[in-house]
Structure formats: structure tokens, C-alpha cells
Amino acid sequence: YNEKARMIRKIPGPKDSFILGNGPALMLSPVEIINLGRKLAKESPGIYRMWVFPLGAVNIYTPDDIELIVSGMKYHEKSGIYNLLAPWLREGLLLSKGAKWQERRKILTPAFHFNILRQFSEIIEENGKRLVKRLKSEAGRPLDLVPLISEYTLNIICETAMGTQLNDGSASTKSYKDAIYGLGNIFYQRFINVFLFLDFTFQFSQLSKVHDKYLDLVHGFTKSVIKERKEYIDKYGVKVDESADANDDSFVYKKKKKTAMLDLLISAQKENLIDEVGLQEEVDTFMFEGHDTTATGLTFCFMILANHKEVQDKIVAELNEIFGDSDRPVDMDDLPKMKYLERAIKESLRLYPPVPFISRSLNNKVTLSNYEVPAGTFCHIHIYDLHRRPELFKNPDQFDPDRFLPENSVGRHPYAYIPFSAGPRNCIGQKFAMMEMKLAVAEVLREFELQPVTRPEDIEITADMVLRNKGPVEVTFVPRH
């Protein structure tokens, strides 16, 4: 053992063997590996390590440790785990670091300004209506939410951020989504098997060919999205927002245009701030991050609401106060009034965080939970385990939206609840995601009562890039009228 190994092995963790460390014990099924992680988090004192020569990882789920890692720029670099996503997302915002990350974040931040989101609310609302219509046609029987909701969120990200409308159920849309599922599966297989993890040995495996096929599919799809938008801009130009405040730099990027995210990138390309590869890597990043995470959040939210009629009733009472007898659509100004609904969504993101863990590279030695962790270690931050710590959330497995009442949040550690991560590398799309989720839940609950099919105790989380159940997540939608 070298010095790094000797330091890592002082940190509590499962029994390891010489050289192979914990490697053999990690060759588990996707569900078993998730269960092992949860068991270790419950048994260990805020930190545990894994060691597979030559890689070491610490796993943390304590607010103080997490604050130390995510609150500043010192540990802003993502860990080597994300290299598994690099052939797909390359140096898009999620994976990039240093000056490149800073430049891109600056270009993209205005795309999520409140005024831009306001424009999107109409598109989101229209998609909400389409979702309700679809649910009406299948009402009264158990329905698997996973494909249905991911179609809803993929359509929204394409129409809002990319300015492109998808054909529902078209073959290219389906193969894009299938390829994302396939990439998630390969991500997991590479994560648990050191021979597949290392690019050098992976390239000789059968799986590498399947991986390439999926990459061709996702890249082909996003390329066509870019091409379509560029053609549109060449033909019609980009809409100029006359009402934009010329002094508000955060609202407009350079030429005072009111634009979708892709339009900002296309403008940046014209000014040589980003090249064609850069454009594609951001579109790949946002298409994935912008739809799969929100779809997961909404899916679990509908499932947990179906299992808690009392919470649904309170949301419906709140909606009745806002809308009375009117069947007018939800608009942006209604959203701040949906305070109870917001608490319910927050609570569902606590129990089912769509991104259950994130990971950073420790470039310097650091002390976490009183253990010295050597430089060069991966640091996995387990949002799922953090959110279920009994010291932070009483009866953590219980669904209780009132935990997020202001009076019940007093004294809660600011890093105890981080579904969107925190610090400079937090989620750029969090306001967008909350808006999308609130609009969808409001529109659906105005029309349907949700009845339980899948129960929380049926959920078997399986290792993937986002939180997924091993099987379907089913709910029955019963029309209210």
C-alpha cells in the first residue's frame, strides 16, 4: 500500500482484500449496489471509504462535510466518475472545469432569468394540457408514468430551450430516449467493474460497440435539433424583445434579444465565443439534464401524492382558492400562490432526489468527519442519504410537506437539503424545473384524483445516472368531473 492507500484505509469502510480492495464486493446487481450504499450510510459515522487499486473514494452525507466541498471553487472539479459521461456530454457545463466552465456558465445563465422563464410558461402550460388530454384517454386504469412524463419533459426542453417542436412518439424521439436509458445502463456497468471503468480496457469490450451505437443516436438527434434551429433563425431571425430593460445585463446577452438557450449559444458562436463542438456539447448536456431529472422528479412526486390523499386534498383546496370555478389555465403569477403545492414538491424531492449522488475530485488533502482524506480521492456526496438522516429530518421516511413550513425550517443546516446541489456548481435549471413541476402537478390535480398503484414500499431503486425504480411507477388517474 502506498501512502494514499494507507490513509484511505484508516477511514471506516467494508472489509477489503489486498490490491483488489473492495472491487470484488462491489460486483453486484444495480439494486443490490444501491442497497449496500444505503446500509453503509446507516452504519458508518458520516463517512465511509471504498478502495479499488489504484482508485480511492470517500462517501459523505453530513451537511458540514458537504458544505466544505461544494460551497466554494476549491473542489469544483467533478470526479473521474464523470469521465464515463465524457464521450457523450464532452465538455458541456456539467463536466467542464476552470475557465471553460466559468465562461460557459456566464453565457448560459441569462437563459434562465425570470423574464425568460415567464415566456416559457405558456409553452409549459400547453404541454401540461397535452399531458392532461393524454391522461384522460387512459384514465381509470394503472398507468406507468415513466415513459409518459419523460415525453412531457423532453417536449418542454426542446420547445423552450431549443426552440424545436418534437413529433410525439416519432421514431427518432423514441430512439433518443431509448439510447439515454441504454447509456445509463452502461454507465452503471462501468461504474462497478474496474475493467470496464478504465477506457483502455473498455475499448476492447463488446459493450463499447453498443456504447458507440447509442452515442451516434444521441448525437445525431441533438445535431438535428441544432440544424433545425439554425435554419429557423436564418429564415426568421431571432425575436427582439422591445420591452427588455437595456440596463439589465443579466436579462439580455449582448444584443438585447429575448431568446431561447440555443439562440444564445448560436449568437455566441457568431461572436466566436463558442465553436460548433461547444454548441453541440451544451445542447447534449441540456437535453439530458433538462429532461431526465425533471421527469424523475415528477414521476416520484405523482407516485407519492397518489399514496397521500390528504396531501392531494390540501393541494386541491389551495388550487380552488386560486382558480375558484374558472377553468382558465395556470399562469406564472399563480405559481407563487401555490405555497402548499411547493412544499409537497420539495418534500417529494427530499425523499426521491432525482440526482441521488454527485461526485467531486479532491485535489488537496481535506479533513471530512474527522478523517484525513488524501488528495486524488473521489468524493461521492450522497444526497439521497443526506435527505434521509433522522438527525436532520425526524421520521425521515415519512412524507410530510409541512417540514418545509418556514417555522419548521428554522435552524435547519443550509446544506441539509440540496436536491439541486449547492454552491457555484448548483443546478442552473432549478427555477425552470420547479416551474415545470408546479405547473404539471397543478394542471393534473385540477382534473384528476390520483389513486395509488405503486406503493413507496414497492420502490426498488436501481443504480443509474438519475434515480430510477427497477420496475414501472404506476398511478391511476380518476377524472374529478
Ligand code: HEM
Ligand atoms: C428536478 C429537476 C432537477 C434536479 C433535481 C437537478 C439537479 C441537479 C444537480 C444535483 C446538479 C449538480 C450536478 C453535479 O454536481 O454533478 C445539477 C446540475 C446541472 N443541472 Fe440540474 N437538475 C434538475 C433540472 C435541471 C434542468 C431543467 C436543467 C436545464 C434546463 C438542468 C441543468 C443542469 C446543468 C446544466 C447542470 C450543471 C451546472 C454546472 O455545473 O454549472 N437541471 N442539477
